[in-house]
Amino acid sequence: ILLHNKAANYADKEVNGLTEPKWIKESKYASSLTYKKLSQIPAKKFARKIIKKYELESSEQQQQLISYQKQCNTYSKHISKYLEAAFKVIVFGSVYLYGLGLIYYDGKWFWDQKWMWAQGEFQDPGTNKYFNLDIYYYLQIGYHGHRAIYQFFEHSRRDFWAMFIHHWVTVALLMGSKMVGKQQIGATVLLCNDNVDLLMPLAKLCQYNQYKTLEMIFTISFCILWIPLRLGVYFYKVIYSVLIDGYSELRPYWTHWLSLLGLTVIYSLQWFWTRYLLEMVWKKLFAGKGIVDVRSDDEGDDNKKRK
Numbered sequence: 001i002l003l004h005n006k007a008a009n010y011a012d013k014e015v016n017g018l019t020e021p022k023w024i025k026e027s028k029y030a031s032s033l034t035y036k037k038l039s040q041i042p043a044k045k046f047a048r049k050i051i052k053k054y055e056l057e058s059s060e061q062q063q064q065l066i067s068y069q070k071q072c073n074t075y076s077k078h079i080s081k082y083l084e085a086a087f088k089v090i091v092f093g094s095v096y097l098y099g100l101g102l103i104y105y106d107g108k109w110f111w112d113q114k115w116m117w118a119q120g121e122f123q124d125p126g127t128n129k130y131f132n133l134d135i136y137y138y139l140q141i142g143y144h145g146h147r148a149i150y151q152f153f154e155h156s157r158r159d160f161w162a163m164f165i166h167h168w169v170t171v172a173l174l175m176g177s178k179m180v181g182k183q184q185i186g187a188t189v190l191l192c193n194d195n196v197d198l199l200m201p202l203a204k205l206c207q208y209n210q211y212k213t214l215e216m217i218f219t220i221s222f223c224i225l226w227i228p229l230r231l232g233v234y235f236y237k238v239i240y241s242v243l244i245d246g247y248s249e250l251r252p253y254w255t256h257w258l259s260l261l262g263l264t265v266i267y268s269l270q271w272f273w274t275r276y277l278l279e280m281v282w283k284k285l286f287a288g289k290g291i292v293d294v295r296s297d298d299e300g301d302d303n304k305k306r307k
Contacts, residue, residue, distance in 0.1 A: 003082075003083060003086050004079070004083065006082065006086075006209070007078070007079040007082035007083050007086075008079060010078060010079075010082050010208045010209070011075045011076075011078035011079045011082070012075075014074070014075075014078050015071055015074055015075045015078065018035065018068075018071055018072065018075055019068065019071065020035075020068060021061070021064040021065065021068055023061060023064075024065075024068075029054055033065070035072050035075075038068070038069045038072040038073065039072040039073050039075065039076035040073075040076070041069065041073065042073065043069060043070040043073045043074070046066065046069045046070075046073075047066050047069075047070075051065065051066060080154065081204070081208075082205075082208050084154060084201075085201040085204040085205045085208065086201075086205060088197075088198070088201035089198070089201050089202055089205055091143060092143060092194075092197065092198060092201070093198055095136075095139045095140060095143055095194075096194045096195075096197070096198050098131070098135075098136060098139060099136060099187070099190065099191050099194060101131050102126075102131045102132070102133070102136055102187070103191065104131075105126075105128050105131040106126045106127075106128055106131060106132070109123065109184040109187075109188070110184075110187070110188055110191060110237075113188075113237060113241040113245050113246075114245050116184050116185065116188075116241075116245075117241070117245045117246040117248075117249060119184075120249075121181065121249065122181040123181055123182055123183055123184040123185070124184075125137075125183050125184075133183040133184065133187055134183075136183075136187060136190075137174060137178050137183055137186070137187075140174055140190055141171065141174050141175065141178075144167060144170045144171050144174065145171055147167050148164075148167035148168055148170075148171055151163055151164060151167060159272075159273070159276070162269055162272055162273070165265065165269065166266065166269050169262045169265050169266060170266065172262060173186065173189070173259060173262045173263070173266075174186060176255070176259060176262075177259065180255070180256075182259075185238070185241070185242065185246070188237050188238060188241075189234070189238050189263065189266070192229060192230070192233050192234040192237055192238060193229075193230060193234065195225060195229050196222060196225050196226050196229050196230060199218050199219075199221050199222035199225070200218075200219075200222050202214075202218045203215050203218035203219040203222060206218060223277060223280075223281055226274070226277055227274065227277075230270040230273075230274075231270055231271065231274065234267060234270065235267065238263055238267070239260075239263060239264065239267060242260055242263065243260075
């Protein structure tokens with residue numbers, strides 16, 4: 001409730017409140033022109049097609065309805081974006097901190113790839129009662145499984161298909177590595193990426209709450225860490241490690257080669273998203289625009305309006 005109230009306050013500021021045309025309540029279409037129903041329809045689709053099914057008394061009412069529906073849709077998106085960022089900070093942040101605790105208590109496999117592969121076909125998930133790879137994997141499968149399904153219900157993004165591939169390849173790799181006892185290399189993949197993933201939702205949440213200094217700190221940290229961790233450390237600890245240190249484990253099994261293909265797909269997507277990162281930095285430094293996640297269509301639109 002507290003988060004939803006904060007999200008509603010943020011949406012109110014961005015939209016300047018919802019202004020329902022007075023005639024709607026007395027209209028025969030009142031039941032189908034509620035905020036809940038109008039907010040779920042894309043504004044462009046409503047203006048082009050759906051508006052035609054309502055027999056309104058004047059073109060003025062038609063324009064008022066189009067404007068109100070767009071307000072509802074935008075208001076709903078702002079609430080969704082706020083709650084999504086808060087969800088990532090709380091839930092993903094908790095999973096990330098658990099991963100750091102895992103490294104602290106039993107993380108030799110993360111720091112020494114040769115030792116990790118020397119264990120043989122089965123990699124020990126750990127013996128600590130509270131920090132072990134079995135628990136970590138259940139948390140990560142739950143989180144990434146949720147993200148894979150939730151993608152179909154969130155606001156539009158320019159990288160929809162890239163995220164679709166990323167989510168489902170990640171889920172497949174998690175489940176596959178769990179079944180064949182390769183959780184240590186799987187956890188290494190997650191930890192190489194998770195160090196960066198928390199920073200963007202933190203920056204967004206600070207932006208939505210007008211904490212400008214913290215927003216700048218988290219965004220700069222995100223930009224600085226992305227390339228060395230996502231492109232450098234990931235390649236060395238995962239791709240290079242699998243091909244060099246783990247080749248004897250990789251060679252006999254076609255399923256392991258399939259897993260390597262999945263890891264390569266994930267790595268290729270990092271380069272794809274680096275383009276968006278550089279675009280965000282360019283817009284901030286040279287075009288004077290605000291810091292936004294440029295993968296999101298409606299965040300980009302919102303930023304244009306504010307300018």
